[in-house]
Amino acid sequence: MKRSSAALPALALILALSACSARSEPAESPQESARPSPEPTAAATASPLPAEWDGEGRPYLQTSLPGYADSTVSLFAHGEDYYEAVMYFGEDGRRTYEVIANSDEAVYAPGAGVYINCADAGEDGIWLLEDEVSEGGSESRLRLIGFSGEVLSDLPLDSIGLDGEHFSSIHCFDGGICLLGSGEAVVLDGGGPPAFRAALDSPDSYLVTGGDGQLYSVTATYNGAGIEVLSSVGEFVPAMTLEASGVRVFGGDGEFPLTCAIGEGFYGVDTGGDFTPLIIWEECRLNVMNLRSLVPLSDGRFLMLDSMGTSLLSPAGPDGLHQPVTLTIATLGDSLYGLVYEFNTSGTGYYLEEVDYSGGGSIQIRDALSRLAADIAAGNAPDLFLLNGMPVNSWIRRGYLADLAPLMESGGLSPDDITIAEALTRDGGLYFLSGGFGIDSRAALYSNRGDALGWTLEEYLEAEAALPSGSIMMYNTTRELFFETVCSRYIQKAIDWEEGSCDFDNAEFISLLEGAASIRETPESSSFSGYVSPAEALRNGSEYAVTLWIGNVTRIDEFEREVGERISLVGMPTPDGSCGSQLRLNQPVGVYAGSENPDGCLEFLKFLLLSYDIDYGSGTNSSMPVYRPYFDAQTERALNASGEDGEPPLTESGLERLEALLGAVECTTLYDATALSIIEEEAAAFFAGGRSAEEAAGIIQNRLSIYVAEQS
Numbered sequence: 046m047k048r049s050s051a052a053l054p055a056l057a058l059i060l061a062l063s064a065c066s067a068r069s070e071p072a073e074s075p076q077e078s079a080r081p082s083p084e085p086t087a088a089a090t091a092s093p094l095p096a097e098w099d100g101e102g103r104p105y106l107q108t109s110l111p112g113y114a115d116s117t118v119s120l121f122a123h124g125e126d127y128y129e130a131v132m133y134f135g136e137d138g139r140r141t142y143e144v145i146a147n148s149d150e151a152v153y154a155p156g157a158g159v160y161i162n163c164a165d166a167g168e169d170g171i172w173l174l175e176d177e178v179s180e181g182g183s184e185s186r187l188r189l190i191g192f193s194g195e196v197l198s199d200l201p202l203d204s205i206g207l208d209g210e211h212f213s214s215i216h217c218f219d220g221g222i223c224l225l226g227s228g229e230a231v232v233l234d235g236g237g238p239p240a241f242r243a244a245l246d247s248p249d250s251y252l253v254t255g256g257d258g259q260l261y262s263v264t265a266t267y268n269g270a271g272i273e274v275l276s277s278v279g280e281f282v283p284a285m286t287l288e289a290s291g292v293r294v295f296g297g298d299g300e301f302p303l304t305c306a307i308g309e310g311f312y313g314v315d316t317g318g319d320f321t322p323l324i325i326w327e328e329c330r331l332n333v334m335n336l337r338s339l340v341p342l343s344d345g346r347f348l349m350l351d352s353m354g355t356s357l358l359s360p361a362g363p364d365g366l367h368q369p370v371t372l373t374i375a376t377l378g379d380s381l382y383g384l385v386y387e388f389n390t391s392g393t394g395y396y397l398e399e400v401d402y403s404g405g406g407s408i409q410i411r412d413a414l415s416r417l418a419a420d421i422a423a424g425n426a427p428d429l430f431l432l433n434g435m436p437v438n439s440w441i442r443r444g445y446l447a448d449l450a451p452l453m454e455s456g457g458l459s460p461d462d463i464t465i466a467e468a469l470t471r472d473g474g475l476y477f478l479s480g481g482f483g484i485d486s487r488a489a490l491y492s493n494r495g496d497a498l499g500w501t502l503e504e505y506l507e508a509e510a511a512l513p514s515g516s517i518m519m520y521n522t523t524r525e526l527f528f529e530t531v532c533s534r535y536i537q538k539a540i541d542w543e544e545g546s547c548d549f550d551n552a553e554f555i556s557l558l559e560g561a562a563s564i565r566e567t568p569e570s571s572s573f574s575g576y577v578s579p580a581e582a583l584r585n586g587s588e589y590a591v592t593l594w595i596g597n598v599t600r601i602d603e604f605e606r607e608v609g610e611r612i613s614l615v616g617m618p619t620p621d622g623s624c625g626s627q628l629r630l631n632q633p634v635g636v637y638a639g640s641e642n643p644d645g646c647l648e649f650l651k652f653l654l655l656s657y658d659i660d661y662g663s664g665t666n667s668s669m670p671v672y673r674p675y676f677d678a679q680t681e682r683a684l685n686a687s688g689e690d691g692e693p694p695l696t697e698s699g700l701e702r703l704e705a706l707l708g709a710v711e712c713t714t715l716y717d718a719t720a721l722s723i724i725e726e727e728a729a730a731f732f733a734g735g736r737s738a739e740e741a742a743g744i745i746q747n748r749l750s751i752y753v754a755e756q757s
Contacts, residue, residue, distance in 0.1 A: 046472040047260035100328035106362035109390035112354040123166040130164040152194035167217030219258035241279035256297025285318035298341035375427040377434040379405040395645040430642040432633040438542040448474035479630035481668030483596035486626035491611035492715040499625040502560040505618040521569040528561040534712040550746035558738040580607035596666040602699035
């Protein structure tokens with residue numbers, strides 16, 4: 046497959062978007078992610094709301110904020126500006142910290158060997174609790190920086206009598222700053238020693254700064270929370286009691302001294318402990334999962350952190366209210382939760398809901414598919430499908446799945462923008478897409494198999510017969526596993542779904558059955574005898590071929606360096622010796638041909654393609670981008686980078702071999718599981734000696750002819 050020059054304008058757009066969104070980088074700051082958003086994410090139309098608001102709470106819109114850090118240390122605000130103290134892991138495993146303002150400006154980076162433990166904003170600036178580690182030991186300090194990042198003052202903890210003490214959080218309030226550690230609040234009112242210490246009710250108590258500037262301690266109880274306020278005499282005194290189980294208390298704003306999250310929503314808390322509904326999650330179609338922090342801003346917005354990342358909750362004025370355009374995607378137990386969350390908060394004006402027809406795995410796949418087919422027949426079809434476990438080829442024949450090429454072209458995309466378009470094409474159409482893909486292959490030594498991208502079953506058995514004593518062909522190989530893997534590729538050629546026919550009662554398939562029955566089995570041992578890496582097993586000859594997952598453009602070169610010599614990517618044996626590798630899509634999505642929201646489906650497909658994180662994908666062997674401009678950007682980066690030995694992680698030769706493999710691979714993991722199970726049932730009887738290979742092939746042909754014909 047040639048690298049498409051048609052992708053270059055799109056690549057230029059990617060680089061332009063990245064340049065526009067890059068924040069200024071302090072010294073030693075990690076690189077900003079190269080992943081652009083399909084549309085600007087600052088739009089306040091992320092979660093559509095009803096045209097006339099009659100909810101229990103108030104109307105709010107959720108806007109996802111870009112998040113590239115490995116961890117968020119602290120969230121805090123000053124007026125309408127919000128800040129995040131974040132941590133990144135470098136390639137060497139070391140931690141690097143930044144303070145970021147309003148999601149896009151890195152205002153402060155402390156440098157190598159300095160760790161930010163916690164941070165908060167006061168009237169004078171941003172207070173940081175830092176540890177600096179050097180060869181001579183470590184030092185803990187309070188550092189005050191301006192809101193633009195300039196260092197205003199340093200206060201070593203040992204200079205104020207706090208040496209050796211550990212603190213988990215810092216809080217700015219009207220009385221100064223407070224450090225929390227070991228169930229005790231230590232209050233500082235300037236640059237000198239602590240003004241006083243105040244004990245908390247419990248080591249699990251936590252502190253929040255109220256909208257009234259007061260410092261509150263919160264102690265969770267079985268059915269609520271006890272709230273105490275720091276008094277002028279230096280101790281916490283009872284302020285209120287919140288009677289609601291599972292309550293989580295946060296700071297307040299000008300309207301309420303405190304706020305809290307309880308189950309289904311977010312509430313303002315007055316001085317008497319009474320609740321006022323502010324945001325009911327479901328009413329506002331907000332995605333909230335494992336809420337960690339909510340920070341009020343002075344303009345009525347809230348900064349929220351949950352397990353899906355950081356987002357802004359903004360009041361929705363009349364202009365921001367509009368009817369939701371809801372899309373549905375059918376699944377069979379798998380989930381796109383993270384991607385759906387990002388899509389729903391990206392400002393497209395569409396809202397995607399997952400419908401799991403397996404009931405969370407409680408319904409068997411065949412029954413789940415029957416429920417889905419019944420909905421389609423009744424006119425209640427979903428707009429999209431997550432195709433894992435679904436009979437893709439059958440549904441193409443039935444007309445359930447739309448050809449995506451015309452839909453893509455209407456949105457400025459084309460099949461030329463798809464890295465693996467040839468392998469994804471079925472019956473002349475492109476019926477599914479994914480954000481990322483990998484190649485499931487088997488690697489052998491080049492000295493054994495040369496440049497071959499495949500091998501026959503006869504060649505496999507010849508190599509097996511010539512193995513030296515103590516060597517095996519493949520790790521954890523049984524005839525059942527071998528046959529399943531080989532047959533999952535074979536059925537993609539033996540079944541013609543367009544014509545509704547199949548061909549299994551033939552000499553080729555009979556040879557496949559007989560060959561699988563005759564392989565030397567090497568099942569995984571139940572006793573651990575030490576780990577040997579696949580590269581080492583290939584190098585020392587203890588295994589003839591090893592599993593190789595190619596989820597990075599550099600993986601072929603990388604694995605060859607591990608082995609120490611050139612490899613062949615033969616995959617699993619095929620009857621004709623054609624490519625034995627298989628494409629695996631991490632999120633295969635198709636569109637229902639009769640969807641009433643094709644524009645919304647197109648928006649999600651674009652988001653699916655553009656959601657691939659180039660930085661993350663470049664650093665892991667997880668998946669490669671389906672979107673061709675991203676793929677080209679990733680290969681260019683790898684060709685021009687410098688590895689540990691000074692050589693680029695991707696060579697021109699490695700890229701040529703990857704492109705050759707992409708051009709040769711024909712099979713994907715989206716085969717018909719029901720058809721394969723029929724074959725395996727009958728093959729099992731042959732393996733057990735209950736019938737001949739010819740008899741098994743005839744029964745398989747008869748059963749599959751009926752099944753394939755039924756799928757029209």
